[in-house]
């Protein structure tokens with residue numbers, strides 16, 4: 001069997017075209033563009049690169065972008081003051097904290113200090129809790145939202161299906177498990193302490209992997225015909241790799257997302273959709 005490849009790049013392009021039109025309409029109505037601010041502390045190259053990628057993503061989507069950077073020796077109080085400034089600024093609709101942060105900075109405390117109404121990354125416990133209880137409004141982290149959008153677009157039937165999510169981070173694994181549960185899957189969450197992970201994965205009709213170990217999931221971990229969503233992104237000497245060994249998985253699965261070109265592009269467009277949602281909420285449009 002050769003799997004159908006779920007083309008995230010193509011779906012992201014489609015959504016971006018719709019989004020750009022919606023952004024244009026918003027700007028026309030309000031006289032300003034939805035605006036995303038990123039807050040970075042120190043000169044970590046990964047955080048800086050991520051900030052540049054977000055800036056490009058904003059530019060391509062009609063979102064205004066602001067970046068605030070504090071020095072590597074900034075104190076917690078300095079960072080919280082900068083964050084509070086962004087929280088209070090009515091011209092900012094979305095805020096993202098870029099990681100990694102210097103060791104003296106308490107990331108959890110910053111997340112709690114973030115205005116939940118501007119938390120377009122869906123990291124604040126209020127958004128996570130509202131998602132868990134399906135109490136709108138809330139922001140869904142963009143990566144799992146993108147995975148779900150790919151499944152929906154491919155008309156994958158979810159109700160009653162056995163789903164396995166490998167990874168339990170607050171930003172990918174847990175929200176993905178909740179989204180699948182809300183669509184009436186029977187969900188198992190696996191992680192680093194799971195016993196016999198290949199056997200657990202083989203129970204999945206829908207297998208979602210968010211671990212960060214390149215090519216960990218092999219074809220013989222996959223139930224024939226299963227739908228596999230690979231969130232993993234690791235830069236290796238051989239290029240960007242997902243958590244699944246694509247060739248062997250695609251030989252067994254019914255559908256599979258590629259890396260690159262699967263979940264990644266969807267994350268980018270859905271983050272921008274979340275900024276528009278935040279701006280609409282702030283202006284009473286939703």
Ligand SMILES: NC(=O)c1ccc[n+]([C@@H]2O[C@H](COP(=O)([O-])OP(=O)(O)OC[C@H]3O[C@@H](n4cnc5c(N)ncnc54)[C@H](OP(=O)(O)O)[C@@H]3O)[C@@H](O)[C@H]2O)c1
Nearest residue numbers: 143167168169172191192210211212231232233263264267
């Ligand atoms: N496509 C995108 O746009 C996008 C966005 C975000 C993240 N990602 C990628 O998705 C991957 C996961 O990101 P994350 O932020 O969720 O990572 P994370 O916070 O490091 O979480 C990784 C999860 O994988 C589990 N794990 C680690 N080793 C394992 C093993 N050998 N077997 C089973 N589970 C194992 C961990 O289990 P424990 O909890 O037990 O430690 C943890 O729950 C990374 O490759 C990341 O780059 C992609």
